[in-house]
Amino acid sequence: MKIIVCVKQVPNTNQIKINPETGTLIREGVPAILNPDDANALEEALKVKDANPGTTVTVITMGPPQAKEMLQECVAMGADEGILLSDRALGGSDTWATSNAVAAGIRKVGDFDIIFAGRQAIDGDTAQVGPQIAEKLGIPQVTYATEFDIDGDSVVVKRALEDGYERLKVKMPCVITAIKELNTPRYMSIRGILKGAKQEIKVWSADDIGVDRSVVGLKASPTNVFKSFTPKPKGAGLTVEGDTAKEKAANLMADMKARHII
Ligand SMILES: Cc1cc2nc3c(=O)[nH]c(=O)nc-3n(C[C@H](O)[C@H](O)[C@H](O)COP(=O)(O)OP(=O)(O)OC[C@H]3O[C@@H](n4cnc5c(N)ncnc54)[C@H](O)[C@@H]3O)c2cc1C
Numbered sequence: 001m002k003i004i005v006c007v008k009q010v011p012n013t014n015q016i017k018i019n020p021e022t023g024t025l026i027r028e029g030v031p032a033i034l035n036p037d038d039a040n041a042l043e044e045a046l047k048v049k050d051a052n053p054g055t056t057v058t059v060i061t062m063g064p065p066q067a068k069e070m071l072q073e074c075v076a077m078g079a080d081e082g083i084l085l086s087d088r089a090l091g092g093s094d095t096w097a098t099s100n101a102v103a104a105g106i107r108k109v110g111d112f113d114i115i116f117a118g119r120q121a122i123d124g125d126t127a128q129v130g131p132q133i134a135e136k137l138g139i140p141q142v143t144y145a146t147e148f149d150i151d152g153d154s155v156v157v158k159r160a161l162e163d164g165y166e167r168l169k170v171k172m173p174c175v176i177t178a179i180k181e182l183n184t185p186r187y188m189s190i191r192g193i194l195k196g197a198k199q200e201i202k203v204w205s206a207d208d209i210g211v212d213r214s215v216v217g218l219k220a221s222p223t224n225v226f227k228s229f230t231p232k233p234k235g236a237g238l239t240v241e242g243d244t245a246k247e248k249a250a251n252l253m254a255d256m257k258a259r260h261i262i
Contacts, residue, residue, distance in 0.1 A: 002104055003045040005039040006117040009070040010061050013122045020185060034070050037118025039185035041179040044086040044148055045116050046078045053063045062090055062101045065212040068201045076188035076196035092218025099132035104211035115175045119144055134175035141175040142168050145182055
């Protein structure tokens with residue numbers, strides 16, 4: 001079985017800062033991590049590999065040259081190879097252009113049975129890229145996967161909905177997007193870390209993947225960011241004193257009267 005996992009290197013959002021003048025993300029000095037949902041996507045692929053000897057797991061990302069490190073970490077977790085799509089022509093892509101590039105990269109990889117992606121990236125947060133890749137490759141998709149099994153030439157997926165679950169059976173090849181409830185990602189092993197450090201990561205340009213340059217990059221992207229800002233912090237709250245609910249209510253009324261709110 002051949003599995004492809006789409007991964008994205010994202011800034012560690014706990015430490016994100018916005019430049020107040022330009023409104024853009026300050027990436028300098030912010031550590032980059034494997035997008036959390038993508039770790040779940042990779043873990044599920046590795047579980048299939050563990051259960052089905054001969055399975056190969058390829059991780060693919062579109063990003064800047066430093067995304068190589070993340071791919072090496074994925075190899076250290078157990079992936080067989082990493083592919084980095086990196087080219088100035090791909091820079092500034094929005095989700096539509098990103099999925100055009102990643103789908104072109106996947107076409108170049110060739111044969112595959114399952115594509116795993118994360119549900120959502122913690123920086124872009126759109127949850128659009130996985131489903132768009134499925135559409136562009138013309139294959140079925142199941143998003144928000146919480147359980148995954150293989151059944152012959154199909155996969156059975158339990159999918160989270162807002163108010164419940166549904167179980168779907170779809171034929172391979174297909175795209176599955178993972179959420180954190182799907183599994184617990186494994187740690188890198190010492191042997192894996194050594195393998196990852198030595199492993200050559202393939203770097204493919206826009207020409208290598210044969211993508212039409214009019215559908216990738218900033219100019220081709222239909223989305224425009226007009227403004228980006230951090231909401232102003234809210235003022236400190238007020239704790240209403242009192243031993244009983246009645247006393248607290250009376251104190252609150254008195255306070256609101258004093259402020260001429262009522
Ligand atoms: C005008 C414009 C310019 C932009 N320029 C840049 C830029 O220069 N650099 C930048 O980092 N972002 C840029 N972005 C943000 C970019 O659109 C998104 O980060 C990117 O398209 C992925 O969307 P997302 O983060 O919402 O991913 P989601 O759709 O939330 O991701 C879902 C899943 O898709 C897969 N996935 C997402 N992105 C990739 C990827 N790159 N490679 C492989 N798999 C992936 C992962 O499995 C991920 O979990 C730009 C956005 C706009 C609107």
